[in-house]
Amino acid sequence: MRGSSTWLARYAKLVAACTVLLIAAGGMVTSTGSGLSVPDWPTTYGWNMFTFPLKHWVGGIRYEHSHRLIASTVGFLTIVLAIWTWRVEPRAWVRKLAFAALGAVILQGLLGGITVLFFLPPAISIAHAGLAQIFFCLTITLALVTSRGWKSSETPVDDPLLRRVAATTTALVYIQILLGATMRHNDAGLAIPDFPLAFGHLLPPVWNARIAIHFAHRAGALLVSLGAIATAAHVLRHHRNRRELSRPALLLLFFLAVQVTLGAFVIWSGKNPLINTAHVVNGALVLATSLVLSLRSFRAGFEPATVAVTRPAPPLGQLQGARP
Amino acid sequence: MVRVTRLLACVALFAACAACGGSDGSKSAEPSSPKAAPDAKKVDTATAATITGKVMLDGTAPANPVIKMSSDPTCTSANSGEVHAESYVVDKGAVQNVFVYIKDGLGNKYLFDTPTDAVTLDQKGCHYIPHVLGIRVGQPLDIVNSDSTMHNVHGMPETNREFNFGQPVPGMKQAVAFTAPEVMIPFKCDVHAWMHAYIGVVNHPYFAVTGSGGTFELKSVPPGTYTVEAWHEKLGRQEQSVTLGDKDSKEITFTFKAPAVAQ
Numbered sequence: 001m002r003g004s005s006t007w008l009a010r011y012a013k014l015v016a017a018c019t020v021l022l023i024a025a026g027g028m029v030t031s032t033g034s035g036l037s038v039p040d041w042p043t044t045y046g047w048n049m050f051t052f053p054l055k056h057w058v059g060g061i062r063y064e065h066s067h068r069l070i071a072s073t074v075g076f077l078t079i080v081l082a083i084w085t086w087r088v089e090p091r092a093w094v095r096k097l098a099f100a101a102l103g104a105v106i107l108q109g110l111l112g113g114i115t116v117l118f119f120l121p122p123a124i125s126i127a128h129a130g131l132a133q134i135f136f137c138l139t140i141t142l143a144l145v146t147s148r149g150w151k152s153s154e155t156p157v158d159d160p161l162l163r164r165v166a167a168t169t170t171a172l173v174y175i176q177i178l179l180g181a182t183m184r185h186n187d188a189g190l191a192i193p194d195f196p197l198a199f200g201h202l203l204p205p206v207w208n209a210r211i212a213i214h215f216a217h218r219a220g221a222l223l224v225s226l227g228a229i230a231t232a233a234h235v236l237r238h239h240r241n242r243r244e245l246s247r248p249a250l251l252l253l254f255f256l257a258v259q260v261t262l263g264a265f266v267i268w269s270g271k272n273p274l275i276n277t278a279h280v281v282n283g284a285l286v287l288a289t290s291l292v293l294s295l296r297s298f299r300a301g302f303e304p305a306t307v308a309v310t311r312p313a314p315p316l317g318q319l320q321g322a323r324p
Numbered sequence: 325m326v327r328v329t330r331l332l333a334c335v336a337l338f339a340a341c342a343a344c345g346g347s348d349g350s351k352s353a354e355p356s357s358p359k360a361a362p363d364a365k366k367v368d369t370a371t372a373a374t375i376t377g378k379v380m381l382d383g384t385a386p387a388n389p390v391i392k393m394s395s396d397p398t399c400t401s402a403n404s405g406e407v408h409a410e411s412y413v414v415d416k417g418a419v420q421n422v423f424v425y426i427k428d429g430l431g432n433k434y435l436f437d438t439p440t441d442a443v444t445l446d447q448k449g450c451h452y453i454p455h456v457l458g459i460r461v462g463q464p465l466d467i468v469n470s471d472s473t474m475h476n477v478h479g480m481p482e483t484n485r486e487f488n489f490g491q492p493v494p495g496m497k498q499a500v501a502f503t504a505p506e507v508m509i510p511f512k513c514d515v516h517a518w519m520h521a522y523i524g525v526v527n528h529p530y531f532a533v534t535g536s537g538g539t540f541e542l543k544s545v546p547p548g549t550y551t552v553e554a555w556h557e558k559l560g561r562q563e564q565s566v567t568l569g570d571k572d573s574k575e576i577t578f579t580f581k582a583p584a585v586a587q
Binding site for chain 2 (some may be wrong): 032033034035036037038039040045046056058059060061118253
């Protein structure tokens, strides 16, 4: 059972890695404006999605069709993950989490189809982008809680302040990603065309809905930066010797620096599709890192996995002796 | 779990409905005639007038950006040399591809037959031909794929119904029609991001697209006072008021100012 559990953890990591690839493919679809290059769904120009001839993969079709195929693959991998988890995982909440991931990926596929059939309405496209991150977080969580490190007998850190600041940062990152998706699907990515200033000023001298969305994303970046720096500083000051916390804290700072840089280059490059997509993918990595840090800060509150799995039933006499 | 299953079932049903009804908006665009007053009459050609004119650019037109077609070898081989966008077609100050039409003044006093002959929008060499065109409400628009590559045709009106359909096979033709006046309706191919066309839909015959020389002509216009509008995809819109007497012939000129920076 232990060997199977180890392989499950590795498999969950594979699903999470494939989800990063899927997010990248989705980023390329929106960054190149190819979302409607395949007008039908679930078919592709009338073909079965899986038999669409390679010679027709031209222009925007390459991005949209690749995204659909990768999504189908991740969907299949998630079905396997859910069934596997159900069979070998003793913790009920982990089993439910695996099926929540399966539900999320099915819903995500439907949202992707609906947004194509209704010509990319911003609300559905934003929901598609937001649910993608929720699904990614579920795969990250499954990979984490099935890992050997999570189940180790080492006493977890129990720091209420760390829990608060890490969870707040994770929530801020997710809200920031939603703001980014709102900006992207309302064509507001260059509503403020300069950076770091806005039309040459600290605050935009003119306002409309798109400028407001864009500016909110910039302000959100500031809040996320403060949250991430506060979290990392707390970890490095109080739990420097706990590698399960210090490593994601340092990684969070790294991804944050990359993210701000990419955000600047998105503007300076006039929304170059590759830079735009890198910004989307790295944003997901910021979220994942912050989530891992948060979950580990809450580790003390979870049932001890190893005990739950291997604790033998106490002798009958001991139970009877415990009662008055 | 039961609740989750029900929710998923509802979403699946919704998606199935969407799949049945959402993919071919062109079917919704049934021909219709503009509403005319009960005492509306046909235009008396004996007294009708003519508006002629020209569209000019004050300044130098920005350079059209180069189109990179490398994402589709069929498009690359269909075009020789450097290919540019078609936004600014300006020769000696005269602007081509400007849609000029009577915007206001006709009211519902006149009856106009809806033409049954189709206007054609072709996809050839990975370009829309023509780039700008005018059509009547209810008049059929034949959209043709003359390329040996795949195109999707994505009409993005605001008043009429949006549509997006594929034309994967060379020689495919699909007819659409618009139910309401709308100037302009952008068309795009999402497969080939550089492909754009603009269609002006009006409920009368008084429209034209400027050709070489930037000239236009609106014939058989009944006497009266009208607002004439000129639309260009980058330069925007301009209006002029024109008063026509019996058998009058008026000449007007629209002059757009060239943008200071390339768009």
